Amino acid sequence: MNDSLRSIVQVDAAAAALEAKVIGWRRDFHQHPELSNRETRTAGVVTDHLRRLGLKVETRVAHTGVVGLIDSGKPGPVIALRADMDALPVTEQVDVPFASKARATYNGQDVGVMHACGHDCHVAILMGVAEVLAAAKDGLKGKVKFIFQPAAEGPRAGEEGGAALMIKQGVLENPKPDVIFGLHVFAGIEAGRIAYRPGPTMASADRIRVIVNGRQTHAALPWRGVDPIVISSQIVLGLQTIISRQVDVSLEPAVLSIGAIRGGIRDNIIPDTVEMLGTVRTFDEAMRADIRARIRNTVELIAKSAGGSARVEFDSAYPVTVNDVPLTERMVPTLERVAGKSNVFLGQKITGYEDFSHYQQKIPGFFYFVGITPSGIDRKQSAPNHSPHFFVDESALLVGLRSLVHLTLDYMASTTQPG
């Protein structure tokens, strides 16, 4: 057996020996989920673990974020690994002994809290990766930065948070990573399998808020005012023609949805204003800019044509998650070795967003999907991420752990420039 083979066997043995511990951590986080920017208990568990392993640890980055560093003391690349920590305002309906009973106040409402997106798995996996790599420190070169990130689901209105705030607070400096890896557990992919895509992988997301101003009048005398409800109806239909008639959807798909319309108080009053909320998803930054301009035009000019006015606000913007193509091609053989060649496949584009995209705008990154649906369950019947029935086949945790360990070691081994 040559040296590299021997180290692969050793690392896999170390990972396998940690499996029960990782599952235990995941169940603990699952039972104690915390909403975005409120991940204090989770961050505490992570911090204690990293300190016990002897890592250099920074806490309270972007509110509750934790950053750990392994410095091998030898020249080599700086590799960042990221796990997100937040849970969702979802009331768990999965029948497991460690089901969440947590509750919290969210937007003024009492809500259940659940790790319905599987970030509990991500945290547990990355803690395991830190343990394996800390034990193998003498064989490493360069540095490994562990980023435990809050608020990937998005901070609440009026708060900053997530990857963007971590970057603002310097997570990609001192040392600056050459590359970043991240994974997401994903329902609908069988446990044991891994999906990836080079290039655009997850959508950009822009939240839009449209405010339509008319002039209040009696509903029996519409000509005495300006009706923002009719204007809003025309705007909704006008917006739908942007994707279907105005952009080249043969290039990349796009989605525009209005999810809320609020206006009016009773049947016989035409109100002054209507507010609409929606979201736009694209897979190309130029298309994204073009669609935003078209939305503005459509909203403002339709309102003007009816004698009213309207404005659009864009917020909580997430860029397209774009996997660096050469990096993806370089790392896929590693995933194939970890999961078996037939278990690694080219996944579909996902119209959900991922704030991992912010890191990828600064440095090359690779983000991939680890299946968690038990075999034998129809993938279309499996409860999706964010469902109260979201269920994780925990055999996926070891796959996730091994994949990040091997990506790190392979990238290190095949990089020659000093860090």
Ligand SMILES: [Zn+2]
């Ligand atoms: Zn999510």
Ligand SMILES: [Zn+2]
């Ligand atoms: Zn997620």
